Each structure stands twice: as C-alpha cells, then as structure tokens.
Amino acid sequence: MAKTRTNFVCQGCGATSPKWLGKCPECGEWNSFVEEEQKIESKRKEGIGNFSVPKKIEDIVSGDKERLDTGIDELNRVLGGGLVRGSLTLISGDPGIGxxxxxxxxxxNISKSYGKVLYVSxxxxxxxxxIRGDRLKAKASNLYVVSETSLDLIEKHIEDLNPVFVIIDSIxxxxxxxxxSAPGSVxxxxxxxxxxxxxxxxxxxSLFIVAHVTKQGELAGPRVLEHMVDAVLSFEGERTEELRILRxxxxxxxxxxxxxxxxxxxEGLMEVYDPSRIFLEDDMESKEGSVVIGIMEGTRPILVQVQSLVAETKAVMPRRTSIGIETPRLNLILAVLEKKLRIPFYSSDVYVNVVGGLSIEGTTQDLGVALSLVSSARGQEMKYRNILAIGEIGLTGEIRPVSNVERLIGEGxxxxFETFVIPKRSAEKLKLKGEGIIPVGSLREAVNRLFQV
Structure with missing residues (x-):
C-alpha cells in the first residue's frame, strides 16, 4: 500500500524541505515553498530499459542510424540528422511563437513515412x-489526436495505439x-x-515535450527536467515578426x-535555406554606423548586419544597450576603443543591434562591431562599399585570427560583397590576397585604412 509523505517544495528550483522556509537555500527565491503531498509506492520502480544483464559495448547495436526524418530539413539539422528512436526531446519558447x-x-510528415503518430494536447x-491541421494541411490518416491531461490515461493510449512518435503539449x-499537487507544480x-x-x-x-517559459525567458519548472531529457530546443523570435530561430x-x-x-x-512555418538574404537588407552598401559581419552557426556561414548608434549624453552613467550581442563583449570592445583610439565613449550612450533578431555568440563579430561604433561616433561612412568584416579583437588592440575565414568570404x-576586412595572420596563413582583400593587424590600422583621415 502506498504511503503519503508531506514535503515543502520550492516552485523555483524544486528543492525540498521537511518544513516551510521563507527563503530557498538553493536558488534564493523568497516565499517559494509550497506544501505538497507525495504518495510513495512500496514496490520498486521499473527501470528505463530491459537490459538486466551487463553487455559489452561492442555487442550493443547502436540506434543512432535509426533516425526518423521529420520532413523538415531545418529541424533535422538542429537535431543532428533526424529524430533518434526512443529519445526524449524538450522544446520551449514564448507563447504564440509557433x-x-x-x-x-x-x-x-512522420505519420506519412513511418506509421502512427499521437498528438496529446x-x-x-x-x-x-x-482547425490548425486544416490550415497547415496536416491530414495524414496515421495522425491521431487526443485531448488528455492524465499521465495514466496517456500511457494507456500509447500502449493501445503503439505509435512511433508522441507529442506532449504541454508538460x-x-x-x-x-x-x-496541482498540475504544473515542480x-x-x-x-x-x-x-x-x-x-x-x-x-x-520518440517523444517531443512542450514546456512553458518564465517571464525571464528561462525554462519553467525544475532544472532536473533539462537533465532528464536527451535534447533541449529553444524556439526564439518575436511574435510581431515573421522570422523564427530554433536553437x-x-x-x-x-x-x-x-x-x-x-x-x-x-500556411505554417516555412524553412529558410539561405538565412543571409533574410538577415541582410536589399541595400548592402555601407552606411554610417552599419557594418556587415560574418559568423558561423554550426557548419553554416551566415552574414548579418550590425548597427550602432553613439549619442552624446549628459547623464552621469551613460547607457550601454545591446541586442543580439553579449553586453560584456560590447563593454570590452568599447574599452579597447577608448584606450587605443582615444574615442570618448564615456560621455555617450551606446546602442548596438543585430538586424533580424539573431543572438550572436563568440568573437568573430568583434571587428565589425568596433567599425560600426567608430563610424557612428565619427559620423563617417567607410571608404569602401559592400564591406564584410571578420576578426576578433584582443585587449592590446590587435586583430586576432578566427576560423572558417575562407567559408565566410565565399558566402560574402x-x-x-566585394571588400573583405580580415585578420592579417589569417590572410598570411591561408594565402589570401588580391583585389578586395584588406588584411589588418591592429584596430588602429583597420580604422586608418577604412576611414577618411
């Protein structure tokens, strides 16, 4: 017979306590502990597999080749080539994102190619x-839909139907x-x-689980949820914009x-096979405070436009606002520009934006961001048209080499694009020279070659 135990559970991180606490010792949240009762089964729970005897790893048949083609190339790319059989994937995103x-x-798509699919809402x-299926023209005969919230009944439906793919919307x-305790609790x-x-x-x-997000954009629920699943996907974008990014x-x-x-x-979500054309404007010529940079997202080269605005301020603490670029990275670039080029950003508000809503990680964009800041601060356009900037900035002002320069130039x-500003060491290593190639070794050299004196 099942026993009942009462615990206080933090709704922020899932930490438990035998008594109520005002502040969670794990995540620091105040008044987040809620009393919950939990039934404890006396019998031992079943494992997640039927492998009762240890096996040699060389004798185990890998299931990686048995991937399900989702019929959506962009989704297959993010999953690593398709959906692995028996995998548990978590997808999160803002309400209404898609x-x-x-x-x-x-x-x-899966129901047409592999068999029965169950959509649990x-x-x-x-x-x-x-109604949504009619709009998306999702009318496959092997696609089953059920509206259910009980885990026991969902398990019974799965056993009766024996589908190859199940969607839970939402956990x-x-x-x-x-x-x-109430549904949605930790x-x-x-x-x-x-x-x-x-x-x-x-x-x-294979299961796909939809999860809600908090106001801060983080995954709602306990962190253990992310550790349990095999893959975590984040669907990003603005509901007022058409572009969506799956990360x-x-x-x-x-x-x-x-x-x-x-x-x-x-008619639904359409794949974008050439994202560079989406992120770039039709007019790609250099403008004041605007520079095109090249970045790598996995194996894919992407060109995006970075725009900067430097405005004089009388405030004691000038603003530093960046969208799409990490703020610590922006502060580092500003510090190098102030130290090496004597540009007084300390008396100006600085705004930096990546056009299209893409969030950039890494250091490949440093040179392009610095050039856009200098252009806006000086109120000048660069000498050349159709410039693509690639390079990392060091603390001493040097332009450090980055990887995949050749692929980024090819995409440009x-x-x-006709002019490429790249690190000098990358140009020497790859033997890149000729018309349109501008190798630079320092930030000062780049500014002197690209702007009017």
Whole structure:
C-alpha cells in the first residue's frame, strides 16, 4: 500500500524541505515553498530499459542510424540528422511563437513515412487542433489526436495505439495520481517527465515535450527536467515578426551549435535555406554606423548586419544597450576603443543591434562591431562599399585570427560583397590576397585604412 509523505517544495528550483522556509537555500527565491503531498509506492520502480544483464559495448547495436526524418530539413539539422528512436526531446519558447505549429507539421510528415503518430494536447480540444491541421494541411490518416491531461490515461493510449512518435503539449498540464499537487507544480512536472521517459525508453518511442517559459525567458519548472531529457530546443523570435530561430541548448546525439531558421506564414512555418538574404537588407552598401559581419552557426556561414548608434549624453552613467550581442563583449570592445583610439565613449550612450533578431555568440563579430561604433561616433561612412568584416579583437588592440575565414568570404562573394576586412595572420596563413582583400593587424590600422583621415 502506498504511503503519503508531506514535503515543502520550492516552485523555483524544486528543492525540498521537511518544513516551510521563507527563503530557498538553493536558488534564493523568497516565499517559494509550497506544501505538497507525495504518495510513495512500496514496490520498486521499473527501470528505463530491459537490459538486466551487463553487455559489452561492442555487442550493443547502436540506434543512432535509426533516425526518423521529420520532413523538415531545418529541424533535422538542429537535431543532428533526424529524430533518434526512443529519445526524449524538450522544446520551449514564448507563447504564440509557433511551437505547436512546428510540431504538428513534424507529426504530419512522420505519420506519412513511418506509421502512427499521437498528438496529446492538454491545452486545446481535438476540434481546435483540427482547425490548425486544416490550415497547415496536416491530414495524414496515421495522425491521431487526443485531448488528455492524465499521465495514466496517456500511457494507456500509447500502449493501445503503439505509435512511433508522441507529442506532449504541454508538460505543465499533465498530472500524475501519484503526486497530490496541482498540475504544473515542480513535483508534478518531475513525476510526469519521469513517467514519459520510462515509456519512451522501454517502448522505443520518440517523444517531443512542450514546456512553458518564465517571464525571464528561462525554462519553467525544475532544472532536473533539462537533465532528464536527451535534447533541449529553444524556439526564439518575436511574435510581431515573421522570422523564427530554433536553437539547440542540449543534444546527446549531435552538436549544440546548429540553428534552424524559419519564416512564419499563413500556411505554417516555412524553412529558410539561405538565412543571409533574410538577415541582410536589399541595400548592402555601407552606411554610417552599419557594418556587415560574418559568423558561423554550426557548419553554416551566415552574414548579418550590425548597427550602432553613439549619442552624446549628459547623464552621469551613460547607457550601454545591446541586442543580439553579449553586453560584456560590447563593454570590452568599447574599452579597447577608448584606450587605443582615444574615442570618448564615456560621455555617450551606446546602442548596438543585430538586424533580424539573431543572438550572436563568440568573437568573430568583434571587428565589425568596433567599425560600426567608430563610424557612428565619427559620423563617417567607410571608404569602401559592400564591406564584410571578420576578426576578433584582443585587449592590446590587435586583430586576432578566427576560423572558417575562407567559408565566410565565399558566402560574402555569393551575396555580392566585394571588400573583405580580415585578420592579417589569417590572410598570411591561408594565402589570401588580391583585389578586395584588406588584411589588418591592429584596430588602429583597420580604422586608418577604412576611414577618411
């Protein structure tokens, strides 16, 4: 017979305590502990696999080759080549960003190629899903839809149907009778995720789980949820804009550096195979405070436009605002420019924006950001038209080499760029020279060659 235990659970991080605490010792949240009852089964729980005997790793058959083609190339790219059988994937994003639309399109494609697919919705009725399916033309005969929130009933539906792919939308609406607390609480989310993982691993079914996000844009629920699943995907973008970016935060079966680019249209999410054309304006000529940079997202070269605005201020503490670029990286570039070029950014507000809403990581964009800041501060355009800037800035003002310069230049030439500002050491190593190639060894040299004295 099951025993009942009462615990206080932090709704922010999932930490437990036998008594109520005003402040969580784990995450520091105030008044986040809620009393919850949990039934403890006396029998031992089943494992996630049926391997009762240790096996040699060389004798185990790898399931990596048995990937499901989702029918969406951008999604396959982010997953590492397709959906691994028996995997548990978590996808999160702001409300209305297109998570359900993407998964319904994916479910339609898989059901046509591999067999039965079950779409479990705890937020919408079957009729509402049908309306979206008609708009997306998702009418495959093997696509099944059910509106259910009980984990036990969901497990029964899966056992009866035996699908190859299951979508749970969303984990915050599912509840288990083993936990006496409201759906969406930390204990319920953890218990339901455990149950779904057991179902997927034992039956070899691939599962996609939708999760809500907090106001700060972080994944709602306990951090253990991210550790349990095999892959964590983040769907980013603005609801008022058409562009959507699918990013990998964790992937046990592939890289985490790939992104998928989509465009939201009336007929659903459409793949963007050439994102550089989306991120760049039709007029790619250099303007005051605007520079095009080249970055690598996984194996894909992408060109984006960086815009800077430097405005004089009378405030004691000038503003430093960056969208798409890490603020610490922007502060580092500003410090080098002030020290080496004597530009007085300390008396100006600085705004930097990456056009298109892409968030850039790494250091490949340093040179382009610095040139756009200098252009805006001086109120000058650069000497050359159609400039692509690539390079990392060191603390001493030198331009350090970066990887994949040749691929970025190739992408730039395909997009019609004629002038490429690259690190001198990269040009020497790759023997890049000729018309249009401007190798620079320091930030001062780059400014002197690109701006009127």
């Amino acid at each position: 998570k359900s639309t993407l998964l319904l399109q994916c479910a339609h 705890g937020e919408e009725s079957e009729e509402q899903i049908k 915050q609406t599912i509840y288990s009778d083993k936990v006496v 204990s319920q989310v953890r218990e339901c995720a455990n149950g779904l993982m057991r179902i997927g691993k034992t039956m070899g079914i 990998t935060m964790k992937n046990r079966f592939g890289t985490t550096s790939e992104i998928g680019v989509f465009e939201m249209r009336a 030439r395909k997009m019609g």
